[in-house]
Amino acid sequence: MSPVAAVDIGGTRTRIALFAEGEHEPREWKEFPTPRGGDVLEEISAALRELPGIGAVGVGCPGPLDPRSGVVLNPPNLSAAWWGLEVAGILEERLGVPAALENDANLGALGESAHGGGCGRDPVLYVTVSTGIGTGLVVGGEIFGGARGYAVELGHAPITDGPRCRCGRFGCPEVVASGTAIARRAREAGRRVGAGGAREVLEAAAGGDGLARRVVEASARDLGRALANAVYAYDPEVVLLGGGVSQSDLFLELAREAVEAEITLPAFRGVEIRRAHLGERSGIYGARALAERRAASPG
Ligand SMILES: [Zn+2]
Structure with a gap:
């Protein structure tokens, strides 16, 4: 070739x-x-x-x-x-x-499935958490696109009664669990957040700052709910988290704990949630x- x-x-x-x-x-x-x-x-x-x-x-x-x-x-x-x-x-x-x-x-999902952390796994669910939240699903080695190619838009499938999202709905994962949301939540809680945005909050949380930690826990919990819903819907063999926010060990661990807490149907327990291998x-x-x-x- x-x-x-x-x-x-x-x-x-x-x-x-x-x-x-x-x-x-x-x-x-x-x-x-x-x-x-x-x-x-x-x-x-x-x-x-x-x-x-x-x-x-x-x-x-x-x-x-x-x-x-x-x-x-x-x-x-x-x-x-x-x-x-x-x-x-x-x-x-x-x-x-x-x-x-x-x-x-x-x-991102296809790349991880073909050349990264999803090699040999099926289906592969990829979720990127950065300024927004993007999701993709690869089934049988191909992107699952649905009838028109738009399927698996989990970033805009609401999981709480939270604030209004740019898409028009309320409580989307993107508006409560993205990097933008983490920075906003920290500001709303009274913390000063500079140009570093979510990264500052994630680093402060990892360093023991209680307020930052509560913000990160809340967003990881919300993401965990979205991921648990996706696990129920698609039964992925592996869930790979990409994007800048997922580079935080603390966020990744809290998101894993949140998924396990949200999954109450025993058949779905123990799903593998890892950081995407190929990074950017x-x-x-x-x-x-x-x-x-x-x-x-x-x-
Ligand atoms: Zn939305």
Whole structure:
């Protein structure tokens, strides 16, 4: 199989990697600020053209997007120049190779399943906890997308009566258990939180600060409830937590305890909950796996 290109378009940075079959580490790596205006695919196309002999391109970016048509919809984390763009189609036209687009959380799940902590496990549930909460499920080695490709949006399936979420509902995991939520809860409890946001609160909690600890416990408990619901729904063989918040050992441990406390049906006890193996690279390895699938069946 020809090498494939993986593109991870983030809210601030875009990363591109070249992967050869059978090699774990990328052969080439490029990184630059995500374009915000004009022809936003120009720099990405140019970077991809410099990669030798690629057979396909896999692209991940923040949702919402339509994976079936390869079109970005209106993601709040990307500038309006991206909205409505036929990313997969445009790249196919410019590069002359198959291209596919998926949302970053689904690719995190696929990357961990194909190349990370979910190897040989099925199903694999991936949950990224950072400024927001993204989730993806891989069943039988493929992203479970549902009828339209949007399935498993657990970050916006409410678990409490909590505050209103940007999606319009109340008490979503994203509005009570994300990094943004941890920082907000700490401020509401009277703590000063600087530019470090949730990281400051997590570090203070780990260092013995009682108020910070209570905030982190509350958010981990809420996440635990969402994860327990997902365990009931999908019976995953492993749950992998990615994103900046999950890098905290304390948060991970509290979330594990919360899941065990929430799971009262004995059949579901003891589900494995671990930190994602690929860290910040889960998504780009997912884009790699997506490209490898497109190269194998260009259809
Ligand atoms: Zn929501």
